[in-house]
Amino acid sequence: MTEKQRMLSGMRPTGRLHLGHQRVIAKWAELSDLYECYFFTADWHAITTQFDDTGSLRENKRQVVIDYISAGLDPTKVHIFHQSDVKEHAELHLLFSMITPLSWLERVPTYKGQLAAFKEKGKDIATYGFLGYPLLMASDILMYRPVGVPVGTDQMPHVEFCRELVRRFHHLYECEIFPEPAPIFSNIEILPGLDNRKMSKSYDNFINLSATSAEVKEKVWQMVTDPSRIRKTDPGHPDICAVYAYQGFFNKEEQAEICQNCRAGSIGCGECKKRLTEKINAFLDPMREKRAQLEADPALLDDIIATGNAAARRVACETMELVRDAIRI
Ligand code: SF4
Numbered sequence: 001m002t003e004k005q006r007m008l009s010g011m012r013p014t015g016r017l018h019l020g021h022q023r024v025i026a027k028w029a030e031l032s033d034l035y036e037c038y039f040f041t042a043d044w045h046a047i048t049t050q051f052d053d054t055g056s057l058r059e060n061k062r063q064v065v066i067d068y069i070s071a072g073l074d075p076t077k078v079h080i081f082h083q084s085d086v087k088e089h090a091e092l093h094l095l096f097s098m099i100t101p102l103s104w105l106e107r108v109p110t111y112k113g114q115l116a117a118f119k120e121k122g123k124d125i126a127t128y129g130f131l132g133y134p135l136l137m138a139s140d141i142l143m144y145r146p147v148g149v150p151v152g153t154d155q156m157p158h159v160e161f162c163r164e165l166v167r168r169f170h171h172l173y174e175c176e177i178f179p180e181p182a183p184i185f186s187n188i189e190i191l192p193g194l195d196n197r198k199m200s201k202s203y204d205n206f207i208n209l210s211a212t213s214a215e216v217k218e219k220v221w222q223m224v225t226d227p228s229r230i231r232k233t234d235p236g237h238p239d240i241c242a243v244y245a246y247q248g249f250f251n252k253e254e255q256a257e258i259c260q261n262c263r264a265g266s267i268g269c270g271e272c273k274k275r276l277t278e279k280i281n282a283f284l285d286p287m288r289e290k291r292a293q294l295e296a297d298p299a300l301l302d303d304i305i306a307t308g309n310a311a312a313r314r315v316a317c318e319t320m321e322l323v324r325d326a327i328r329i
Pocket residue numbers: 225226229236237238241242243244258262263267268269270272273
């Protein structure tokens with residue numbers, strides 16, 4: 001593992017992970033054959049927006065690790081850790097904050113958008129911590145001196161931010177510590193929400209990886225179909241139907257037949273949803289099995305996290321030695 005170049009990514013433990021996340025985790029699992037991978041739960045990031053609702057944070061972190069593993073990460077191949085267990089992230093964030101112009105943070109495209117989205121919901125997140133979240137993200141990444149970070153195109157400004165920060169740090173302290181991380185594009189086809197909108201926690205339009213088969217059935221039953229279909233014999237328009245989009249992800253082998261029968265008015269939406277429910281449940285079954293094993297053995301989960309934390313700390317300590325020497329602090 002040590003000969004491979006390093007790569008890092010993480011998710012915020014703001015709740016259970018869903019089918020959309022599974023696609024990202026599956027991609028991470030593929031990358032773990034190529035890189036030495038560090039995957040973390042971004043718990044400090046979670047409190048930049050959920051500072052007033054931390055009651056479930058510890059449980060959420062554990063659940064995210066269970067989701068990571070049950071969705072395909074192999075803890076014998078990758079390092080899984082909690083961000084707040086590696087305090088060096090906070091130190092690097094602090095030191096970087098001394099050299100980061102305020103304007104760099106204010107111009108990050110998601111900053112103003114998220115402030116406005118939360119304001120609409122009646123919550124003010126215009127805090128010092130939230131303004132600094134791209135810098136904390138850059139610290140998380142650079143700590144592992146990775147060659148790349150897996151990103152979607154919408155996250156490119158964060159990678160660019162990292163690269164600019166690296167250049168500024170090296171210029172100020174006349175050193176070469178961090179490689180400028182390159183984006184590793186995942187090319188993941190995005191799973192839409194159950195209502196055909198963007199999958200989002202605020203729309204409650206997703207299926208959790210930990211959903212029971214009854215919960216999957218209920219969620220699929222609520223999915224948006226072609227509203228012009230009243231009777232089974234009405235010709236349908238699969239292209240505007242969320243159930244049909246999901247068939248493309250979970251029931252590829254029957255998708256063409258469903259399309260034809262939907263257009264011909266010879267399959268009912270009930271039957272179509274029943275088939276999808278079965279497929280999603282079959283897809284989730286192995287994950288449920290893995291989840292049950294991990295939940296039945298808390299010591300094993302603790303051990304996985306402790307091992308991941310220790311591996312992350314080893315790299316973080318090395319990086320901080322270099323950084324402190326460069327700053328002469
Ligand atoms: S039959 Fe299936 S694809 Fe056609 S509208 Fe109903 S749910 Fe959608």
